[in-house]
Amino acid sequence: MGFRSVLSKPFAAYIAAQTRKWAKDPVGSQERILQQLISTARDTTFGNDHGFAEIRNHDHFKSAVPVRDYEELKPYVAQILDGDQDVLWPGKPTYFAKTSGTTSGTKYIPITKESLPNHINSARNALLSYVHETGNSAFLDGKLIFLSGSPELDMRAGIHTGRLSGIVNHHVPGYLRTNQLPSFETNCIDDWETKLDRIIDETIDERMTLISGIPPWVQMYFDRIEKRTGKKIKDVFRDFSLFVYGGVNFEPYRAKLFESIGKSVDSIETYPASEGFIAYQDSQHEEGLLLLLNSGIFFEFIPADRFFEDNPPRLTIGEVETNVNYAVIINSNAGLWGYNLGDTIKFVSTDPYRVIVSGRIKHFISAFGEHVIGEEVEKAMRESLTRHPEAEIVEFTVAPNVTPTDGRMPHHQWLIEFSKMPSDLDAFIEDLDHALRRLNSYYDDLLSGNILKVLEIVPLRRSAFIDYMKDQGKLGGQNKVPRLSNDRKIAGELIKYRKND
Structure with a gap:
């Protein structure tokens, strides 16, 4: 055996002991992190804006710090990009992790010397x-x-x-x-x-x-x-x-x-994630990933079915239950506060706290790591229809085609019911693909790197979506086909309604 494999075992035993220690006191570990975060950031711009000096517990914190996405955090990031210090966290970030945004375009996620x-x-x-x-x-x-x-x-x-x-x-x-x-x-x-x-x-x-x-x-x-x-x-x-x-x-x-x-x-x-390393698989025999409760992140959890309420509950680690979908909110020593990670998780164990990633709080496609969301495909479609005013659509949905049966490269498959077809379908496909590439840098990277090929459009026959919903027993009411999904359950059924001519 080499020196790495030999020396790794006592080091691994030490790390395992440290992990067991904080895992046995998850609530205390999280409470200490929250107090450390508030104390350290109290004199930052964000801390002053949100009254950190007056916060004594999680209830105070929830009242002072709302849940945010990147768009709402962006003005503080802009101050850092303008050269200001002590904005979200003391000093300046060591790095910015550049990642794809939605309405915000490229996102710049701070990484500090404390969060690294x-x-x-x-x-x-x-x-x-x-x-x-x-x-x-x-x-x-x-x-x-x-x-x-x-x-x-x-x-x-x-x-x-x-x-x-x-x-x-x-x-x-x-x-x-x-x-x-x-x-x-x-x-x-x-x-x-x-x-x-x-x-x-x-x-x-x-x-x-x-x-x-x-x-x-x-x-x-x-x-x-x-x-x-x-x-x-x-x-x-x-x-x-x-x-x-x-x-x-x-x-x-x-x-x-x-x-x-x-x-x-x-x-x-x-x-x-760019915002933080959330969990890892700590056992080859137990289900789920160990949630890292002692690594500079204070977690909050919002039941996914209540996320879009005006004032949804924000639970701490001691308040969660197994087999419930939660949206993940993080507060960290990178200077992220009430930050909606966008993911949903389920706890499969509370001793220790292990999770599985159950999806996104909104529909999305990320079969290849592209994180395409509904807003992006809808905007790409709108732009393409503007460039092709003769075309009209009834409905559409998008799904990944990970393993095409014809041997082609993986791609996104758009299933579209047109009321009026584009006069040049190839040009429409090209414009649609270019629009999505511009809106989502991850998708653009995957095409530039030849991981994906240009999207495919499958025209569907008239009334395809209505007939599909009828066959599913979901016609009427508020039922509708999602704009996009990360698997082929819907696409596999809808493609049966392919237009023949």
Whole structure:
């Protein structure tokens, strides 16, 4: 055994002991974090605006700090971008994680020196938790690949700015960097297909033991290797034993991914976000991900079915129940306050607190990590209809096509009932795709990197949506087909109403 695998075991035992300690006192851990956050930020612009000096408990905090999305936080971020200090958190952020917005365009999520360990240590602890539970540490002596965005960073107001995965790449621990792949130079390549070929060149003859990345990107990596070698991944990387993933729902990819590998390997699911590392899988035997209650984030939970009320309840960790959908609200040492993460979770255990990610508070598509929301597809459609005034639609919905049966690349499939068809459907598709790319930078990145191909339009016959709802027993009332969904349950039924002529 190598020195990494040997030394990891006592370190893993130490981290496990620390985790058990705070997990046994979840309410106390969260109360201490809330008090620390308020005390530290009381003299910031945000703290002064919201009376932090007068806050003594969570009830005071709820009265003083409303739930916000990025658009409502944006004026404070704008002050930081103008060069101000002590705005959301003392000093200036160390980084801005640049991510796709909705009405806000590009979002700049602050990462401070205090919040950075949440991202770095949580990823590390996910691996150490696995080592402690299983005793398997040999993977640390092999080569590790982290498929991520470019680590190249820009500067905004004197603050390093880039994708979260690129920022984190700069903080891989030294004891892992020497066996990390791909090289920094390869990671900086923008075009995904070119980058992927270079990654394969660098890894194909190495002893790869851990592979980490968003499932569709990893699948493309596996497909290219199989095409080049004619072998399953298990025969190319004989010591590959651990797959780490996060960012999208894994289920649509599971069967094909493990078929490509050709054997069973252990896996670790993580729940990272630009706003914070929320949870990770701490057990190969228990359901759910361990919610990180001692990592600089104070959590609040709003029952998803009450989220859009004028004054919904904001629950603390001690007030939640299992098997209830909650919207996740975070307050953190990155300077995020009452921040609606947009995700919904369910608790599957309260001893310790483990969660599963159940979806988004609104309908969305993120089968490939693009986070496309209803507002974006509706705006793209409106813009396209303006450019093609002869076209008229009755209804439409959008779904991902992860594994097209005709062998084409994955794409978004738009099922549209036109009352009047565009005179040039190809031009309409092009305009619609360009509009969505402009509205959503993640979607644009996926097309630029050849992860997705241009969207497909499937024209549906007249009365398709009405007939579908009738067949589902949902015609009338307030029932309607969602604008978009992250699976093919609806699309799989609606496509039966395809227009024949």
